[in-house]
Amino acid sequence: MMKNRIVLSVLMLMFSFALHAQVKTAIICGKLITAEDEAVLTNTVILIEEDRIVEIGNRGIIKPDYEVIDLSAYTVLPGLIDAHVHPLIYGDDYQVNHLKGSSAFNALRGLKAVQNWLNEGWTTLRIAGDADTQYAHFEIRDAINNGLFDGPRIYGAGHYLSVTGGGGDINFFSPDQSIIADGLVVDGKEEIQKAIREEIKYGSDWIKILVTGAFMSEGDNPQNVQFSDEEIVAAMEEAKRRGVPVMAHAHATEGINKAIQFGARSIEHGTFLNDESIDLFLEYDAFLIPTVSVGEYGLETWKESEAQAKMYELTLKHREESWKMYSKAIERGVKVGIGSDNVGFPPYFAAKEFELLVKLGMSPLQAILAGTKVNAELLMKEDEIGSIKVGKFADIIATKNNPLEDITELSRVEFVMKGGKVIKSIK
Structure with a gap:
């Protein structure tokens, strides 16, 4: 009986940890328009924990505990x-x-x-x-x-x-x-x-x-x-x-x-x-x-x-x-x-x-x-949304082709993330 209680307690503790574990996501970008400036970055990675962007860099920043979303064939932009x-x-x-x-x-x-x-x-x-x-x-x-x-x-x-x-x-x-x-x-x-x-x-x-x-x-x-x-x-x-x-x-x-x-x-x-x-x-x-x-x-x-x-x-x-x-x-x-x-x-x-x-x-x-x-x-929300920057919400979209070359690409958005949650995934 005591052994069963210990096993049950351990399982409940593990379940609790799973519920509260941070959701960690790495997005690999082909092209990245951050909307912070006029630069277009290539082969860039965005690291997200829960609903916020925590790091932007090269592929070397990806850690083993991150779920990877490969958008290397896409142009990534802010929501x-x-x-x-x-x-x-x-x-x-x-x-x-x-x-x-x-x-x-x-x-x-x-x-x-x-x-x-x-x-x-x-x-x-x-x-x-x-x-x-x-x-x-x-x-x-x-x-x-x-x-x-x-x-x-x-x-x-x-x-x-x-x-x-x-x-x-x-x-x-x-x-x-x-x-x-x-x-x-x-x-x-x-x-x-x-x-x-x-x-x-x-x-x-x-x-x-x-x-x-x-x-x-x-x-x-x-x-x-x-x-x-x-x-x-x-x-x-x-x-x-x-x-x-x-x-x-x-x-x-x-x-x-x-x-x-x-x-x-x-x-x-x-x-x-x-x-x-x-x-x-x-x-x-x-x-x-x-x-x-x-x-x-x-x-x-x-x-x-x-x-x-x-x-x-x-x-x-x-x-x-x-x-x-x-x-x-x-x-x-x-x-x-x-x-x-x-x-x-x-x-x-x-x-x-x-x-x-x-x-x-x-x-x-x-x-x-x-x-x-x-x-x-x-909206006076520039500290939270509007660009891809460390500390802001992970509101992110992606298009197959580059909207800087064809602005109508924004009528064909193929990936949507809001606050770190994938709303629309690549087919």
Whole structure:
């Protein structure tokens, strides 16, 4: 009896050690783009313990207790960061779709979306507000963080704040109907302050404000500034008091410029920016997330869409001039990040943004940095993500061919690791 107890105790001790043994992985890279600088390393090894990178060097650093992943025939890069997504939104008639299912169902749909994006190489997402009557996307984030599901790192805003009749309001029902808008409708300083406090209470680590009208919503004009100066300042000050940054949806020139001057960390879209806007981006060290690919998708797909007729017409009309100014912003050194505005579009939709930024004047390396190092800085997470460096999370992807030679390779990611865990392995 005593002997059996001793054997059982030893087995339990061994099992405990096995559970708590460090996961150690060595990745052999053919080419390695660290996104720390412009260098492309060859025949390099990354050592990972648990969820962090612990050493980078040659093959001689591999130790016997490391599991080896051989990517010597691949180009290895940091996990990608998309700074503008809406995982709960879907369809061209998106403004009412959030009412068709419960918040719980929206969470399930959104979980599937973010898992798909992780499988494509997007290890971090910033949600630019989302369409839900509650906060389903934060339930997704919390479930991932608690280890219930695999998924990307998620940061962002609960809802997008809109004025009555603005881009986040529903403007096509009669006044007899009581409808919950896809955005969070607030008017006046007091309502804005309370809304921001509630957004933070329920999990927002960003505040999203629709400073101007939108392209994709009905009944408002993207060339109008919709919040007053007092309201915009109130939003910025309330968020700043709580240590939460603000992303400002802004198409109109005046709205872009005011949002930057009043304290927005990033401008989303920036369609009608001008030379003064570029000067302000540089002066205030603000970020531009142009979301170019959604406009191109609309031109290709929504020509016959009644719900997106306004978006189609405006994109067709203003595309050429906007592209010229985006190119000028890139040339002058504005911090431009990757943001796809992905709302459940076809697979690998978001990777199109890299290709379009190259068309706008970025080098392939600059485009890669826009979706890694620059966006990590935008998120103020540059010590944790955005490049392959000792001490950072082991968020790593690989492509068969070199995206510096063909940027479209980022739409064919073949290996994904998030925090040291393999999400997608080489077939």
